[in-house]
Amino acid sequence: MSSVISASQLTMRFRGCDALNGVDLDIPAGQVFAILGENGAGKTTLIRILTGFQTPTSGTCRVCDLDPVKQALQVRRRVGYVPDNPSLYDWMRVGEIGWFTASFYGDGFLPTYRQQIAHYKIPEDRKIKHLSKGQRAKVALSLALAHDPDLLILDEPTSGLDPRVRRDFLESMIDRAVAGRTVFLSSHQISEVERVADRVAILHHGQLRCCEPIDQLKESMTELTINVEDPLITLPPPPAPASLVCESVDGRQRQMIVRGFQPEMAAVIASATGVKDVQTRRMSLEEIFIAYTREGSDLSEATNNDQVVSGMAATMDDEGALA
Numbered sequence: 001m002s003s004v005i006s007a008s009q010l011t012m013r014f015r016g017c018d019a020l021n022g023v024d025l026d027i028p029a030g031q032v033f034a035i036l037g038e039n040g041a042g043k044t045t046l047i048r049i050l051t052g053f054q055t056p057t058s059g060t061c062r063v064c065d066l067d068p069v070k071q072a073l074q075v076r077r078r079v080g081y082v083p084d085n086p087s088l089y090d091w092m093r094v095g096e097i098g099w100f101t102a103s104f105y106g107d108g109f110l111p112t113y114r115q116q117i118a119h120y121k122i123p124e125d126r127k128i129k130h131l132s133k134g135q136r137a138k139v140a141l142s143l144a145l146a147h148d149p150d151l152l153i154l155d156e157p158t159s160g161l162d163p164r165v166r167r168d169f170l171e172s173m174i175d176r177a178v179a180g181r182t183v184f185l186s187s188h189q190i191s192e193v194e195r196v197a198d199r200v201a202i203l204h205h206g207q208l209r210c211c212e213p214i215d216q217l218k219e220s221m222t223e224l225t226i227n228v229e230d231p232l233i234t235l236p237p238p239p240a241p242a243s244l245v246c247e248s249v250d251g252r253q254r255q256m257i258v259r260g261f262q263p264e265m266a267a268v269i270a271s272a273t274g275v276k277d278v279q280t281r282r283m284s285l286e287e288i289f290i291a292y293t294r295e296g297s298d299l300s301e302a303t304n305n306d307q308v309v310s311g312m313a314a315t316m317d318d319e320g321a322l323a
């Protein structure tokens, strides 16, 4: 499968902050890819680099087989991009912004945009500055989708959308992937990600903690609850190839989040001196996210994958970047 996005050791240092730290990505075509991360994890910075709005401090990336640093305009022609807070030209009308943006694309752009706007029931003669937050989001989405991009990059795409539109929108993302297009989502809505994404990455403090098919990730993670006789007892780490992601202690109960745990390992742990019993269970994506972003969780096993845009109406700056 060919990669739509690849990145090697992407690093972004701002004054007083490392927003990205050695991120490697490889995102195949025809998938819905989602990146999860806490506030300030570096998701928007990554998207800005991939869309050519920000030059990384070091590292390289390719998007649709182009270099976003040297070929930013070409990248933006191939990609549909909706930032988390799209800045549209407020003085334009809904129809005018479509007409204006169409001048950068092919003939099919305007009819598709108008069709989408009509589908969302937004009057073409309404000024952008008079639109509600959700209507603005719909206009930004319509602009990003109208040239049918190979890659669609969406930063918090469903914020501001009502539940029905949100559901339709997410389903349409799956349809795009089935048709061979790639969708890159940055989101805090873990339940939505779980519903639509094929592949997921977790970014924490600028480092990629995991990046893989969502089913594989869920399959590989186990929560162990171990009851012990003595609260001060030291338990050995789970045997290789399993690895400990994080651990917590509550009196005589230990909780371990383990990657690559094999069922037969439970008997080995249960037979250790001072262990009363061991229970295991699979985890939801939300629980996995919390484990990987817990302070003190093991940062040694980072891998990766991912995504970018259109939106002539989107503007961004890169103040504060250190070369």
Ligand SMILES: Nc1ncnc2c1ncn2[C@@H]1O[C@H](COP(=O)(O)OP(=O)(O)OP(=O)(O)O)[C@@H](O)[C@H]1O
Binding pocket: 014, 015, 017, 018, 019, 037, 038, 039, 040, 041, 042, 043, 044, 045, 046, 084, 318, 319, 320, 321
């Ligand atoms: N231009 C800048 N100058 C200085 N620091 C910046 C700049 N842009 C981003 N940062 C810092 O880089 C870090 C990552 O920011 P980023 O916007 O990428 O996070 P995010 O994961 O998108 O967060 P959120 O979920 O809150 O949108 C933050 O600590 C932020 O303050």
